[in-house]
Amino acid sequence: MKLKKPVKRILIIILIIIVAFIMYKYYKSNNNPNNVTQEKINETLKFVKDNNIYDEKYKDEYEKITYQDNDNFKDILVTFLPKGYKGEEINYILKLSNANINKLKDKDYIDISNYYTYKNFNVDNIDRYNKYYEEHNDYSYDLVITYVNIKLDLPVYTDPAIVSDGNDLLVLVNKYNCLEKTYRPNDLDYASGIYGNVPMRKMAKDALVKLQEAVKNEINIELLPTTAYRDYSFQSTLYNNYVKEDGVAAADTYSARPGCSEHQTGLAIDLKNPIRTNVRLSESDYAWLKENAYRFGFIIRFPGNKEFVTGYQEENWHIRYVGMDAAKIIHDDDLTLEEYIDLYVNEY
Ligand SMILES: [Zn+2]
Incomplete structure (x- = not known):
């Protein structure tokens, strides 16, 4: 049967209306206010x-x-x-944090696009980040931020900050942060060491006793302290003797200047296995210490893979008490105390 012309026309019009309706619905759903x-x-x-x-x-x-x-x-x-x-x-x-927003308000336009996503980004350091990145463009931006925040872009011992609270468990003492000449912990206790009683802060001593029990049980060795707390004048004598022997530049790689030694905090301990003559721990003794010190709240303070961060040659015998929480993160994430404080303690 052949349709008459007017009927055909009506059918085409209906079809156009249907297509237009569908297109309208489709358009509306894509611009949904939701x-x-x-x-x-x-x-x-x-x-x-x-x-x-x-x-x-x-x-x-x-x-x-x-x-x-x-x-x-x-x-x-x-x-x-x-x-x-x-x-x-x-x-x-x-x-950004309010502190960072306020710092940014005081400046003309600066491009922060490479840095703003990192939680330790500090607007104050933006020019130093850019300069450091130019000099070390093999580093990722998060490393650049951390290294600049902990001042690795600045020469050591120039105008070091004075630590405000030497008694803080997480006190940071290094070549950029030094203690008052007169700082002395007020809770010194004594642990028995190789050469007699060794003064250190009470919490470090209590943790050390537990570490010593564990190392005895687990690998059957003794780790005894040789030195822990050292006062300013003792460190002065020590450092000056090293300088006389080796000169300032060499002495600075292995000995702290007075006021800038972690030993003055009473939280750093040098350990020795009494059956060995060497100051360095043996590889197997160190392997245990490296993997287990954190269980007692200690960290390896100057590990071999972080010499450029700590500013010291590897000291596999020097541990530092930081408490259980910090020690676990520092161990698990392969951090130094410097990096940990910048990433987990400081607020920007
Ligand atoms: Zn030491």
Whole structure:
């Protein structure tokens, strides 16, 4: 049967209406207001208009900024858009700490895109990060941040910081952070050592006793302290003698200058196996210590693979008490105390 022309025309019109309806539905679902990103962008635009801070020249940037219901949102928009930050950059400024945001406010535009995602990023150090990265572009950005934060880009012993609380369990004493000449722990106790009683802080002594029991039970050796707490004047004599023998540059690689020795904290202990003559522990004794010291709250303070971080040659006999939590992370993540403090203690 052949359809009449008008009927054919009506059928074509109905078909066009159906196709148009389907296309309309499809278009509408793709622009659904429940689409979060779209909604957030609309919210940013609405926000700037409602708050009378809309500026036509930032129209494209507003569209890239994810709205945040946050007291600082308005302040951040009016501060950073005029400095030249793009919408995407505003999104990551919104994720920085308040301290970092305040530091950034005082500066002209700077490109922080390589650094802002790391939790120990410090706006104050941005120029040093860039310089250090240029000199060490085989390092990843997170290493650059940590190494600059712990001052590896600066010469040692120039204007070292004075430690504010020598009694802090996590006190950091190195070539950039030194103790007051007069600092002396007020809870010194004594452990029996190879050459007599060895003074050290009580918590280090209690932990050492447990470590000694374990090493005796597990590999049947003794590890006895030779020296632990040393006061400023003792360290002065020691260091000056080394300088007389070897010169300053060499002495600095293995001995701390007075005030900058971890031994003055009373938390560092040098251990020795009494049946051996060498100061260094044997490979097998050290293998046990390296894998087990953390169980008692100690770390290997100057490991061989981190000489450039600690500034000291490997000392496989020198342990430092830091408590169980820090010791476990330092051991598991192969960190130094410097790196641990920067990553887990300091807030930027
Ligand atoms: Zn030592």
